[in-house]
Amino acid sequence: MKIKDICEAVTDGSHNPPQGISSSGYMMLSSKNIFDDEITFEEPRYLSEDDFLRENKRTKISEGDVLLTIVGTVGRTAVVDGDMPSFTLQRSVAVLHPKRNICISRFLMYALRGKHRFIENRAKGVAQKGIYLGEVSEIDISIPDINEQKVIVEKLDKICDIIKLRKQELTNLDELMKARFVEMFGTYPANEKRWNVGTIRDVVTEVRYGSSRKAAEGMQGQYLYLRMNNITYSGELVLNDIKTIDVPEKELLKCSVQRGDVLFNRTNSKELVGKTCVYNRDEMMVLAGFIIRVRVNEKILPEILSTFLNTDFSKKMLYGMCKSAIGQANINAQEFQNIEIYIPDMKSQEQFVEFKKQIDKSKVAVQKALDETQLLFDSLMQEYFG
Template identity: 20%
Template sequence: MSQWEIADFTDVVRDLSSGNVKIPQRDYLLDGPIPIVDQGRGLIGGYTDASTALCRAELPVVIFGDHTRVLKLVDFPFAIGADGVKVLKPCGALDERFFYHYLRYVDIPSAGYDRHFKYLKRLEVPIPPLTEQRRIAAILDHADALRTKRREALAHLDELTQSIFIDMFGDPASNSRDWPVRRLADVLARPLQNGAYFPKDDYSDDGIEMVHMGDVFYGIVERGKLRRVNCSTDEIEKYGLGAEDILIARRSLNHSGAAKPCLVPICDDPLLFESSLIRATPDPRKVTVGYLFSLLSNERFRGAHIHPIVTGATISGVSQTNLAALRVPVPPLVEQFRMKVTIEAVDRIRLRHAAALAELDTLFASLQSRAFRGEL
């Protein structure tokens, strides 16, 4: 890399965001001729039929989520989601795919829901010869495609889990099996609780791991990569998590993401949760952790019963009061345990895929590091 030309970000990248129509999330369609690309994690956030909303930038472009730090390479006609989308176009000396991979490699600091484009503008960008850029991008594309296939396999297993749930308990949106219905608060071992707030000065590399909102959208907390805080024994006691707990996101950048549940892994080391999350501890005499998690994850149940209690426009959220009053069907425990046995068989397959994905992630990180040191 020392032999490569180095340029300031602002000298080789244009921000083409302004001058385009930006579509508010309330105007997204479920289907349509033009996909909408926003700063959410998915490549496509929704659709529009407004031809005047097409982004006028020459393709391909790199999309950067100013709030979320999400990066996307877009090579198809699209419209822009309204909030926090930066449309970036590198100059002729910089290949778009190489630039995209470089941005994924660099460390962009997290500033919560604050703007992050300011950090990109401070970057220096390596510019090897175009042939070298394209060779590096092709290698990283191939490695990334292998990771994508593993993620797709895990997604299919999640769909299988939901199918098993519906087969055993019926449609949770309509409670088609007429199971008894109770308030969520009435099937918990303790009241719902918001997490802890710690100022920036309390964060430390040798502190206690703490789960933040961005850590809970993948089904189970991934330990070992969480931020850490210095805290007291009393705070560990009050805000500590165990494998009997479910974490629920209070807020989300989009309506459908609010109140997403997440499982807590079994571990002897303490684990805390921060103030954007709610802890729910199922009462084992009434519901199993697996059943309640599957119910709160089910898209039909969420659409019928959770989305209506989500409020807010720019940032969607759910209150502890509304969540406590949520009406949930409660099948007999024996039926819930039957589901647990069946799901555990699927989980064993999921663990194998997750382990393979972790190995691919490690390989990809190594390739990135070597690539941008000029050693690939």
């Protein structure tokens, strides 16, 4: 059946972004607040009563409605919960009102997730891609009877609950590590433990930018290519979206990485500048130019520098340092080396690194369980929705 036959109506948010910034009025969400099976209320916009009443005639949001992002990051979908606060929407989100005797809301949400790639491929635009409501209405979905829908939704919901639990376990382990770091070493600039103080310049032997060369087409390059998306906000090295690159041999030593290098993301959106990790592998890889490669001296261990830069107090400091230009923010190598840092005694550093190793082992086990559960979910999605 087509979406237009499954739903009583398919509309989009009835509002344009308001002029100026207000912290009161009618709360308005956009596609940035919609994720798969999640609606967040972080940094909403607000409409005045006049704007709300003038533009809100067409779109009514009710419990059980399915929201689909149609501008920006297209194809994310979630269901409106009755416990959520009242809100309205920008035009970047479609509102689907399923006919309850034909389709369960959560079944429609999962079915649309199964069509994510199909929807994404039909999005058009240059600066910001989008898909028209008419195209959304024509999407075909196989609809079993209500009882079978309930069985499918129950299975998928249980697996999603386990996935959320595993992700929360990883978050808890990250928070535990940060808490232990602050417990052992304190915050900065408060420096409650009265450690020796210096700058990053005092604890490094080398600071270099990565290569400015473009990635190779496909996977045809000679070397794996580390980019800013390969460093997570919490300080992990991830290689699930990797590219390759060709680099002349004479340049290789300048831009390749080795075990123990600290990698600092110097250019990104402002809130992501400063993502830092330790390169903990033995493979030969080349670093992209948006990342600074740091090699430390005998005064500090790589894990201490990386964890220091990933703490909440450092992230706040890095956010304030960033210089923005055309949608990107930057901290250059000289500014990076001028960052002040406390320098604990080596015995304390080693104790923390040992603690971190145990946390990392736990994270590996949880991540393995998460990957297996995600694989099961993906397999069932393929079975049910093709």
